[in-house]
Amino acid sequence: MGSTGKNKFGDYAPAPGGTTKCENSVDAELEDVARQNYFGTNGVPPPQTPVRLRNGTTSGRLVVEDMTGVAIGNLPTSFHYLAVCQGRGYSYEGEVTLSRASKIPVVEVHLEPV
């Protein structure tokens, strides 16, 4: 009876496919929509509204805005790594994929690196 096992340390394996998270698209439900300027003026943006990720952070948050720079909502904090991606020269654009003007307004977006 033979035996099997790992024969080397796995520290130095490059990232799968040689890509980083910066190159991935992002699908997210935005936070704090009701507190943003866009909602105050227009309510929730309809699906297919073009959006982009604002460069840098505002009050410690990454902000999704319309193409004129009006804030629609904050990305969840688990997407903070995108701040580093922006530092590497990435920017992100996309569109609203779902919106609902309920008791707590809901806006979901899809963003792609451009």
Add this chain to the structure above:
Amino acid sequence: MNLYDDSKRILVVGEVYVDRHLDRSLIRLGGVFHAARALDACGVKYSVAYLCPSYLDEHCQSFLIQLGASDPRKTGNVVGAPNIMEIRDSGEAGDQGYQDLLCDSRRTDLDTGVLASHIRCYGPTDLLVIAGAFNIQDVIDALHPHIARVHVDVDHALGSLSQIRVDTVFCSTTGVPFVECGRAPDALRSFFHAASKIVLKENRGGSRAYSKLEHEAVEADSFPVATAHSVGVGDCFDATWVALREGEPAGHRLRRSSYVASLYASTFSHQEFRANELQSRTVVDDVVTLVGTRIPWEHRPSVNIYLAAPDFPDVNTAELDRVELALRHHNFSPRRPIRENGLGNLEMTWNERRNLFAKDVALLESCELLVAVPLTNDPGTFAELGWFANEGKASILYDPLHLASNLFVSNLARRSCSTLVGLVDAVFELVGQVRRG
């Protein structure tokens, strides 16, 4: 200005382990290697004085040199045990289930002569000791007459530590000293009264630093990531803290260390970690101001988490038990309504059923988060999820069995996940969000 202190020369002292990740089919060098990876990523000058079993000698020298360590030196042997750490739960959803093979028969022979000689040659400004099965005081004594700042991670320390005179004591909420202090953060101050600073790492809930000179602790957020592993993340935090400039405010130092630790936790690949750390220096100001998650350890018992599930006698509730244990491990208060209020049945009177319903609703109202765990296609689980979501409260669908195919169920919860690590990440993120208001 460089984030890290170019004038520092850091000497890391500790044991080398082999980390065997049972859940990932992966082995990595651990122990002092976690700090070494962090210091390599930070690009600071450092060396390592390590203890290891002789079969690891060549691996250690070769990998430490690859990691940019200057003249790494073996300063002691480990005999009687292979220094292999088996890790059942890499992501620390709950107890990581560390198994230190043959640990009871391990002996370490720290050669203080070799250590003292290496200190003389290398001339460190800072000593970072990752405590293990050796006497910390022997390491501190080997410094004499050389002067350096001494920082000790005490999580795995043996013996009495309360008298050690050091600049920084690092401990975490899973470490032995924290347990000895009754898991009361403020008790660490009197326990380590001879230390100038005490840094407490509170897993995904942030960190704090106590200074001898200041009454109040300085606190900082953690930065949520999709956790790949939690192994050595605390050592990475320590190394980053030591590498940062001394004049940096403690709050910034905590945040930066926490941020680098979150990058470390997000990948097993050293190359990816190193690249991310390097790039994060281009957005330093953003990192200092980023909003993250702060849920102090002692506040977590007040976070009631409703577990909506078919918690019935005829259902296998092992998965639900694991959820409860994981949440308790992180000091939250999971609530199981059927255990607390009882199980409804058709023999009850109308009044008894109304009262039971009222008790369950009162429990739902008292909870700030709901985790739905559909172990079967139980309508009660989904009704509770719907009730909670309609109140505008945060909820998570934890569906390891992939039973929630219904359109409403799969769309109602704020987060959906099928792994325990993903669940714990989501709990910290959403509770942090609720607490921010």
